[in-house]
Amino acid sequence: RKEVEQDPGPFNVPEGATVAFNCTYSNSASQSFFWYRQDCRKEPKLLMSVYSSGNEDGRFTAQLNRASQYISLLIRDSKLSDSATYLCVVSRGGGSYIPTFGRGTSLIVHP
Amino acid sequence: GAGVSQSPSNKVTEKGKDVELRCDPISGHTALYWYRQSLGQGLEFLIYFQGNSAPDKSGLPSDRFSAERTGGSVSTLTIQRTQQEDSAVYLCASSHRTSYQETQYFGPGTRLLVL
Numbered sequence: 001r002k003e004v005e006q007d008p009g010p011f012n013v014p015e016g017a018t019v020a021f022n023c024t025y026s027n028s029a030s031q032s033f034f035w036y037r038q039d040c041r042k043e044p045k046l047l048m049s050v051y052s053s054g055n056e057d058g059r060f061t062a063q064l065n066r067a068s069q070y071i072s073l074l075i076r077d078s079k080l081s082d083s084a085t086y087l088c089v090v091s092r093g094g095g096s097y098i099p100t101f102g103r104g105t106s107l108i109v110h111p
Numbered sequence: 112g113a114g115v116s117q118s119p120s121n122k123v124t125e126k127g128k129d130v131e132l133r134c135d136p137i138s139g140h141t142a143l144y145w146y147r148q149s150l151g152q153g154l155e156f157l158i159y160f161q162g163n164s165a166p167d168k169s170g171l172p173s174d175r176f177s178a179e180r181t182g183g184s185v186s187t188l189t190i191q192r193t194q195q196e197d198s199a200v201y202l203c204a205s206s207h208r209t210s211y212q213e214t215q216y217f218g219p220g221t222r223l224l225v226l
Contacts, residue, residue, distance in 0.1 A: 103153035
């Protein structure tokens with residue numbers, strides 16, 4: 001089992017749609033969780049951290065389920081500008097901050 | 112303020128040549144990471160520097176790869192005797208740890224093509 005697994009997509013949705021991505025991780029000792037966004041031929045940029053209680057930032061909501069070892073990202077009212085690859089990132093844990101990146105989920109928002 | 116910068120932005124080299132890639136982290140960031148990303152692939156961790164501690168080299172794919180960080184700031188990734196499979200985007204990230212998390216800020220990357 002890969003350390004961090006994501007459905008590569010692509011998810012092809014119309015503007016205004018709600019879309020959700022899931023990510024599973026294998027290391028139960030992982031402590032830190034993030035979603036990054038990567039545009040084509042650009043570097044990854046932090047979208048949001050993921051906290052145990054779940055957190056929201058505008059149209060974006062992240063959830064963590066430690067028991068099932070997955071995190072999710074919900075995007076409401078999709079915009080064309082949301083088209084990108086979304087990377088799930090999980091730290092190794094056990095005192096290590098070194099992150100493991102998923103291969104990403106591609107989102108295409110069309111008019 | 113200034114972000115993470117990397118140079119060169121693009122590098123084309125011949126198989127067997129050595130290359131050096133440079134990363135200037137955000138001032139004050141104690142942690143520095145190198146990754147590589149092949150076309151259509153995820154980020155592959157290479158090496159991690161944290162302050163004055165010994166670097167974590169566990170991700171380096173072979174002994175042809177090495178990196179150093181001078182004065183706790185600028186870092187250089189060196190690939191000796193390059194091979195075609197080394198072609199990828201090499202990304203550098205720096206971070207400052209707060210509490211139990213740290214957010215990474217990435218540079219624009221160096222696109223390496225080995226012919």
